[in-house]
Amino acid sequence: MTQRFEFALSARDGRARTGLIKTPRGDIRTPAFMPVGTAATVKAMMPENVRATGADILLGNTYHLMLRPTAERIDALGGLHTFMNWDRPILTDSGGFQVMSLSGLRKMSEEGVTFKSHIDGSKHELTPERSMEIQRLLGSDIVMCFDECTPFPATEAESLRSMQMSMRWANRSRAAFGDRPGYALFGIQQGSVFKDQRAESAEKLREIGFEGYAVGGLAVGEGQELMFDVLDYAPEMLPDDRPRYLMGVGKPDDIVGAVQRGIDMFDCVLPSRSGRTGQVFTRRGVLNIKNARHQNDPRPLDTECRCPACQHYSRAYLHHVFRSQEIISSMLLTWHNLQYYQDLMSGLRAAIAAGDLATFVADFHATRALGDVEPL
Structure with a gap:
């Protein structure tokens, strides 16, 4: 690629x-908002349907893809874009979060992490250099540097040790990534809920230099209030002229609050996972399609939504296919949830452009407070 990665x-x-x-x-x-395609697929969705919701970019998971079908196999088959039939940008995480969650199956050192596969127990090593190699083989457009996602809660000493090692790994990731015009490497700020550590992390990342920056180590159990407290200062520590990505977030009101605090990019499994379990996001809040109140309701999930579930099917039908465990239920409810998330992002973009974000946010919260429509 000759065109460079740019942000304006x-x-x-x-x-x-x-x-x-x-x-x-x-x-x-x-x-x-980036829909999550963990294993080279957004579950229950065709790539062209994901694009139809308005998604510009997907997220793939380094840990899962390195284990199955392997990055080497994907590379031999033409790269991740060809493999999964998605010709637009893809961001891949570094694999660090998944490896860190395998507390009983991994061993961490300054070099990296050795772990056993959750699939077959085989041994693997993931280092900053290997993470960069895997993501290069996958061909992702935005690559995340290898880091340790600091668990919550953590003491100041535990958080400092974790953050400083992540910064050393960030430096190694930058060196291993090299000069790849058209591709981007994002650094990840750590420091848990400690402002001075967040500042130190941001300073070290700026010294290294990245095409974009993520706020990591949030949405790991600290709750929305504490997350917003950190976001009141953490994004402003990162370069103003580069994208800011809040990893693993989240619920609609999390996203709205984070946008107000200067975040540009989000990802979360919630809309697709919820679609498979019958949880539906609407402008009036969250509803559960399996509840009996929907079984005779001819109305759509959301009268303002343009997805196929709302345009062509009733709540009664969606209740029926979910209770019957029909595959179409996951397909339609996931499509609807992804459409809702993309509509939310579109509304936020338009409100910011018009200088009227405060009105949009007030309407967002007021409409959600109404709750679902009364049953017939």
Whole structure:
């Protein structure tokens, strides 16, 4: 690729920003929500249907793909974009979060992490250099540096040790990534809930230099109030002219609050996972399609939604196919949830561009407070 990765802001409203990330495989409108395609698929969705919701970029998972079908096999088959039939940008995480969650199956050192596969027990090693190699073989457009996601709660001493090692790994990730025009490497800020550690992490990342920056180590059990407390200062420590990505977030009100605090990119399994379990996101809040109140209801899930579930099917039908464990239930409810998330991002972008984010946010919360429509 010859075109370089670029980011241009087009409007601000308070700390909120809207803009465009330019990549050789297409533009990403920010604030952006990235549907999660863990194993080279957004579960229950075809790639063209994911694109139809308005998604500009997907997320793939390094840990799962390195184990099955392996990065080497994907590379031999033409790379991840060809393999999963998605010709637009893909971001891959470093694998660090999944490895760190395998507390009983891994051993960590300064070099990296050795772990046993949750699939067959085989042994593997993941280092900053190996993570960069895997993500290069996958061909992802945005690569995340290898880090340790600090668990919560953690003492100041535990958090400091973890953050400083992640910064050393970030430096090694940058060196291993090299110069790859058209591709981007994002650094990840750590420091748990300690402001001085977040500042130290941001300073070290800026010294190394990255095409984008993530706020890591949040949405790991600390709760929304504490997460927002950190986001009141953490994004401002990162370069203003680069994308800011809040990893693993989240619920709709998490996203709205984070956008108000200067975040540009998000990912979360919630809309697709919830679709498979009957949890539905609407403008009036969350509903559970398996509840008996929907079994005779001819109305759509959300009268303002343009997804196929809302345009062509009733709540009664969706209740029926979910209770009957029909595959179409996961397909339709996942499509709806992803559409809701993309509509939310579109609304946020438009409100920031118009300088009217406060009104949008007030309407968002007021409508959700109404709750679902009364049963017939």
